[in-house]
Amino acid sequence: MAFFKGVPVAISGTGMYVPDRVLTNEDLSRMVDTSDEWIRERTGIRRRHIAEAGELTSEVALKAGRAALEAAGLVPSEIDMVMVATNSPDTLFPGVAPKVQGMLGAGRAGAFDVQSGCTSGVYSMALAAAGIASGIWRNVLVIGAEVLSPIVDWTDRNTCVLFGDGAGAVVLSPSCGNGRFLSAELRSDGTKHDQITFPGGLVENPASHETVEQKKHYVTMKGNDVFKFVNRVIPPFLRELCEDSGLSPEEIDWWFFHQANQRIIERAAERLGIASEKVFINLDEYGNTSAASVFIALSEFVKQGRLLPGQRLLFTAFGAGMTYGGVIYET
Ligand code: UT7
Numbered sequence: 295m296a297f298f299k300g301v302p303v304a305i306s307g308t309g310m311y312v313p314d315r316v317l318t319n320e321d322l323s324r325m326v327d328t329s330d331e332w333i334r335e336r337t338g339i340r341r342r343h344i345a346e347a348g349e350l351t352s353e354v355a356l357k358a359g360r361a362a363l364e365a366a367g368l369v370p371s372e373i374d375m376v377m378v379a380t381n382s383p384d385t386l387f388p389g390v391a392p393k394v395q396g397m398l399g400a401g402r403a404g405a406f407d408v409q410s411g412c413t414s415g416v417y418s419m420a421l422a423a424a425g426i427a428s429g430i431w432r433n434v435l436v437i438g439a440e441v442l443s444p445i446v447d448w449t450d451r452n453t454c455v456l457f458g459d460g461a462g463a464v465v466l467s468p469s470c471g472n473g474r475f476l477s478a479e480l481r482s483d484g485t486k487h488d489q490i491t492f493p494g495g496l497v498e499n500p501a502s503h504e505t506v507e508q509k510k511h512y513v514t515m516k517g518n519d520v521f522k523f524v525n526r527v528i529p530p531f532l533r534e535l536c537e538d539s540g541l542s543p544e545e546i547d548w549w550f551f552h553q554a555n556q557r558i559i560e561r562a563a564e565r566l567g568i569a570s571e572k573v574f575i576n577l578d579e580y581g582n583t584s585a586a587s588v589f590i591a592l593s594e595f596v597k598q599g600r601l602l603p604g605q606r607l608l609f610t611a612f613g614a615g616m617t618y619g620g621v622i623y624e625t
Pocket of ligand 1: 329451453455517
């Protein structure tokens with residue numbers, strides 16, 4: 295069952311930042327044995343934005359966070375909590391969020407990272423809404439930020455064509471009028487924890503010459519297993535999430551899927567009977583930005599002037615763990 299219903303918490307601002315540098319499918323076809331045609335047909339991705347060498351996750355997060363704060367009309371001292379959803383933190387500790395909180399000068403805020411695969415963005419949005427609804431916090435800055443490029447193996451065509459760097463952010467605040475989170479459901483199937491991993495450098499595989507030689511310091515993914523898992527689990531999960539919220543899939547105005555693969559999104563939409571015009575897609579431009587993807591999608595949607603009062607938006611993601619989840623928000 296969805297863990298809350300109709301909490302008066304509003305998205306009061308959105309923002310995003312992606313690095314200027316673009317890597318096209320053509321560029322990749324000169325780096326590994328792949329082609330523009332294969333990548334487009336299998337994933338829908340055409341381009342992705344890649345951070346400059348040395349550009350940190352905390353830096354891209356800060357830029358998106360500042361934009362969201364400005365859109366919300368808040369100053370950093372009004373923020374009670376900074377959450378950063380990321381799978382590519384600058385360092386294991388400190389987290390990215392404390393660095394961002396410090397750079398913002400959000401002197402009254404706490405800060406922590408949410409790291410649960412690509413679902414981290416949806417997890418953190420739900421957590422922030424629940425925290426505001428229960429009175430722990432008032433204004434929460436939630437940022438999804440990834441600089442995955444340094445931890446992607448650029449010789450592995452199975453993964454390197456998929457990912458991009460970037461950040462998106464939302465400010466959540468108590469609602470004064472419009473805006474409420476209708477429901478959230480966060481799940482995991484940890485029996486499949488070996489499907490997407492970054493195995494090197496910690497307790498299981500402490501850094502050594504061997505772990506470097508064995509390429510354990512890169513993202514690994516059993517792509518086709520993930521593909522099958524998501525196709526099997528996500529459509530019925532989303533139907534259940536809607537039903538638990540007293541809605542049918544047709545009553546959702548806009549669907550914001552984790553931007554992993556256009557084929558996954560289209561299959562899910564087909565199984566749920568969702569019209570393609572209600573599905574927001576921007577993975578063609580940004581690739582899979584992991585925890586940042588739903589925030590970047592929402593931010594672009596807002597920038598395009600498409601966010602209107604009375605809309606129901608559904609955000610859903612899936613990723614390493616295997617975690618998955620969904621949140622329904624009414625504007
Ligand atoms: O964000 C976290 C969640 N992640 C996802 O949702 C990713 C889910 N998985 C996928 O999106 C898809 O599985 C991929 C796009 C990663 C791969 O597509 P697929 O249709 O599942 O392909 P596959 O892995 O079954 O591979 C089919 C063939 C293989 O060749 P053989 O064995 O049939 O000769 C691969 O070696 O395609 C080959 N291949 C490539 N060929 C050209 C794999 N990557 C590439 C490539 N270019 N980049």
